[in-house]
Structures are given as structure tokens and as C-alpha cells.
Amino acid sequence: MQYALLFYNPPLASLPAAEREARVSEMLVDMRKWQADLEQAGVFRTTLRLAGVDAATSLRGQGREVLVSDGPFAETKEILGGLTVLECADLDEALRWARRCPLVRIGTVEVRPEWGAPR
Amino acid sequence: MASDASRDALDAIARAESGLVLASLVASLRDLDLAEDAWQDAVESALVHWPQDGVPRRPAAWLTVAARRRAVDRLRHRAMQADKASALRAGELLRRAEQSLLESEEPVDERLRLIFTCCHPALPLEARVALTLRTLGGLSTEAVARAFLVPVATLAKRLERAKAKIRAARIPYRVPAPAEWGERLAAVLSVLYLIFNEGYSATAEDSATRRSLCDEAIRLAHALAALVPGDGEIHSLLALMLLHDARREARYGPDGGLVPLDQQDRGRWRRDEIAEGLAALRAAAACANRGAYQVQAAIAAAHVLAPTGADTPWRTIARLYAELESLAPTPVVRVNRAVAEGRACGPDAGLALLDDLHAGDAARALSAYPPYHAAYADLLRLAGRTREAERAYRAAIELCSAEPERRFLASQLAGLVDRAG
Numbered sequence: 001m002q003y004a005l006l007f008y009n010p011p012l013a014s015l016p017a018a019e020r021e022a023r024v025s026e027m028l029v030d031m032r033k034w035q036a037d038l039e040q041a042g043v044f045r046t047t048l049r050l051a052g053v054d055a056a057t058s059l060r061g062q063g064r065e066v067l068v069s070d071g072p073f074a075e076t077k078e079i080l081g082g083l084t085v086l087e088c089a090d091l092d093e094a095l096r097w098a099r100r101c102p103l104v105r106i107g108t109v110e111v112r113p114e115w116g117a118p119r
Numbered sequence: 120m121a122s123d124a125s126r127d128a129l130d131a132i133a134r135a136e137s138g139l140v141l142a143s144l145v146a147s148l149r150d151l152d153l154a155e156d157a158w159q160d161a162v163e164s165a166l167v168h169w170p171q172d173g174v175p176r177r178p179a180a181w182l183t184v185a186a187r188r189r190a191v192d193r194l195r196h197r198a199m200q201a202d203k204a205s206a207l208r209a210g211e212l213l214r215r216a217e218q219s220l221l222e223s224e225e226p227v228d229e230r231l232r233l234i235f236t237c238c239h240p241a242l243p244l245e246a247r248v249a250l251t252l253r254t255l256g257g258l259s260t261e262a263v264a265r266a267f268l269v270p271v272a273t274l275a276k277r278l279e280r281a282k283a284k285i286r287a288a289r290i291p292y293r294v295p296a297p298a299e300w301g302e303r304l305a306a307v308l309s310v311l312y313l314i315f316n317e318g319y320s321a322t323a324e325d326s327a328t329r330r331s332l333c334d335e336a337i338r339l340a341h342a343l344a345a346l347v348p349g350d351g352e353i354h355s356l357l358a359l360m361l362l363h364d365a366r367r368e369a370r371y372g373p374d375g376g377l378v379p380l381d382q383q384d385r386g387r388w389r390r391d392e393i394a395e396g397l398a399a400l401r402a403a404a405a406c407a408n409r410g411a412y413q414v415q416a417a418i419a420a421a422h423v424l425a426p427t428g429a430d431t432p433w434r435t436i437a438r439l440y441a442e443l444e445s446l447a448p449t450p451v452v453r454v455n456r457a458v459a460e461g462r463a464c465g466p467d468a469g470l471a472l473l474d475d476l477h478a479g480d481a482a483r484a485l486s487a488y489p490p491y492h493a494a495y496a497d498l499l500r501l502a503g504r505t506r507e508a509e510r511a512y513r514a515a516i517e518l519c520s521a522e523p524e525r526r527f528l529a530s531q532l533a534g535l536v537d538r539a540g
Contacts, residue, residue: 001289090291091241092299113288 137257351406
């Protein structure tokens, strides 16, 4: 069964640029290591790192119109920064991998199973 | 047709086996709903057949076989009328159910797997409690709702959501891996202790079902200890619950007010339960891990082993509370420690521990916690600071919602005012 790991992080915009870059590159190194472990275990499916919400555009149906607007679906403190999809036998296995994700240290990792549970 | 009395007796026999049979059904069918439905069918069938044929020599085996057959019937029925996706799923379950018919009649004890599923941290706490009592305790949804003072519909919905999540997120029926064992076991134990405390907080006015939660929690802890004999915290929790339960009748005075431990009538303590609790504590001490439950059980044991209230070994108890605080540094533990320290080394020592707390971040949360004010009042009274003690008693009484505690605090306050006047 596939599980999506959704990464919600607090925005780093408030930090000075130099520190922000250092933090991000450190995190990317850790994330690559984590992904290598996932690949080696054969559970990795795909991943996507997302641009900031200032690059987001939202569409919403209104009657027969579709409204296009600037910005994310919802303004929240923690933003969806990316996701990774894993193939795991059950929730415990997915949680085991999620726990080892470096992003857990700075934000929230939400684990969601794919749709299609029987009944 | 069986009379009501014999029906109840047969029902009790079936219920005693429910955790064992249901867990083995879940393990072979991998579907909690189906297992529960099949179990209910088997109990109904038992209530028809047992009065005629007599109770079978091995009720668990009889119920297991009956439930497996009923699961197959249900699935055949479901496969015929369901849509394509559901039929596929029913077919898969059907193969498992038919396979289970070939297994040994005697159910394999799979309760450990089931309890870890029911107490999975991915489920909300209330659902963990309800699922555990429902599946392993064999309590009906109505009984659990009555015990926890929530409407039946609310509880049914809670159970339904939890079962849907187990399916949708594929929460496994498995004993956790060694790396996760400690954390997952702690989650199970906290559910059992919560069940116990709900029952322990019940008074004579509450329903018998609510009061029986203590027995349920002890029964489940017994089963768990037998399944994992090498884990000290399970024995410790069992010891802690038994040592508390042994004193339940002595906790309230004739006026319904709370009687503090060192003033209780020791003749009303249940000696058999104390002996059992102390044996469980010895079993815990023989294990490698000494955790917070063991220290709490040791505190309870120190209280009950004193021949009279005046002999209570406060120094030992204060030392144990200090150890407990190092394992579980919560303000609530600190409050209890301060009371013990005040008895062991004089009220000023206890007050110093509370003042320390007062200066910290916990102060605001504590200001709404009645035992905090009660502890303050008690220590101030011992220190002869009557005026301040009075104020603290009044604060505690105002916040306290439990009637027995209120009565006790009011009587303490009255004693203080009498002496002052």
C-alpha cells in the first residue's frame, strides 16, 4: 500500500539569508541520505519538493465559473513544503520511515494512506 | 428457551472467553468488524445450543469454531450481493475464513497482537480505551458507554471511526518490533491505567458498570503480564492497581468524605488483594527495567505495609517520590512529593518544594488544580500558619468538583477555624 508523507514546515523567511541557506543545505544533505535509505530498502516511490506558497495559484469553482487567484488554498503557519510517496506493508512500517525523516526535527510529517480501503 | 438467570450465566461464560476468541478470529480473518459480527453470532448460537446440549467442555474452542463458520456464511452472503470491489474484498476474506476452518479448534492466544492494535498511538485516546474494553474486555458498546458516561451513539461512532482508520491506514495486528516496544507498551499501559482510574474515581452513586472498570483493568493487566512475563512495568502496573483497589472500601468515611491513606481503617483493606499486589511488585523487581509504575507501586506498598498510619515511613516515601520525579518530572508528582517531604522532614521542607514550583512555568496550570492548593493548605496548617492555610483550603474547596474530596477539605478547614477560635 502507498503512503504519502506530507511535509509541513514553519516558513524560514524570518531568518537572515545566510543562516537560512545554511539550514536548508544542511537539511537537503540529510534528506538525500534519508532518501538513499528509502531506495535501498525498496520502499521509495517518488518525491517532490515544492516552491514556496508565494508561487502558488489556486483555482476554485464558483457556479459555472472558475476563479483563479494568487496564493495557497489556506494561509497557515506551517506550509506544505513537499511530499514523498512510499510503498509499505502497513502503517507501522510507514511510521518507522517517517520517524527517521530529518524534517521531523523542524516541522510536522503527516502520513496519509492512499485512498481505496476496502468497504 | 433459557431462563434469564441461566442466560446470564451462559453469557458470562461466553464473555470470559471473548478476548481470547475474538483476538484469534481477528488474527486469522484480519478484519475486526467481521470478527466481531461472527463472535456475536457465535454467542447467540451458544445461547440457543448450550441450554439444550449443555455447556461444552472447552467453550473457547466451541465458540471459535462457531464464529469461523458464521464468518464464512456472512462472507458468502456478502460476496453475492456486493458491488465488484466489495465482492473482490469479500472473496479475499472468504478465502481466509475458509482457511481458518482448517485450523486447530483451540484458539491460539493472539490477545497481545490485538491489544497493541487497539492501543495504537495513531488512534485517538478515547477510541483506544473503548476498543480495548470492547474487544479484549468483551464489554458491549452499551456497557462501555455507560461506564464512561457518554451517549451510546457517540461511543458507537467513536468505535466505528477507529475501526475505519485501522482499515484505511492499515494499522497492523502485530506485536511491535523491539525498537518500538517501550513506547508502544507505554501506550497500552496508560490505557489500562486510565480504565482503572475511571473506575476508581467512581463513587457508590455511580453504576456498577463504571465501578467494575477497576476489575476490567486488573483482569487485562493480569492477562498482559502472563503474556509478557519478563516486562517489569506490566507487573508494576498490576501491583499498583491491586494495592489501590485493596483500599477502595476504606477510602470514604461514614459521611461520604474522603479519608486520607494514613487515617484509613486498615481492617477494611482487602488483605488478599494486598498480598497479590505485593507478589506482583516482587515479580516486577525481578525484571530488568525499573520504571515509573514500579516506583508508584513501591510507594503504594510502603503505605500498606505500615502497621498503623502513624508508622507510615514518610522518609522512604519522600525518597521514592524524588525518584519518581526524576523519571516523570511533572508538577503533579512534585505536589505529592512535597506532601511526603513535609511529613518526613517538616512542613518547611515540603513548602520549599511547592514554592519552587510556584516560581516555575507550571504555576498557572497548577492554580486550577485542587490537590495543589490542598497540599499547600496541609503544609501551612502543619507549619502553624493558620491564616494562610485557611485561604488555601478555601481555594481548594472552590476548585474541587469531587464531592468526597470537598467534604474532607471542608472538615479540615472547620478543624482549623475551631482551633483558631
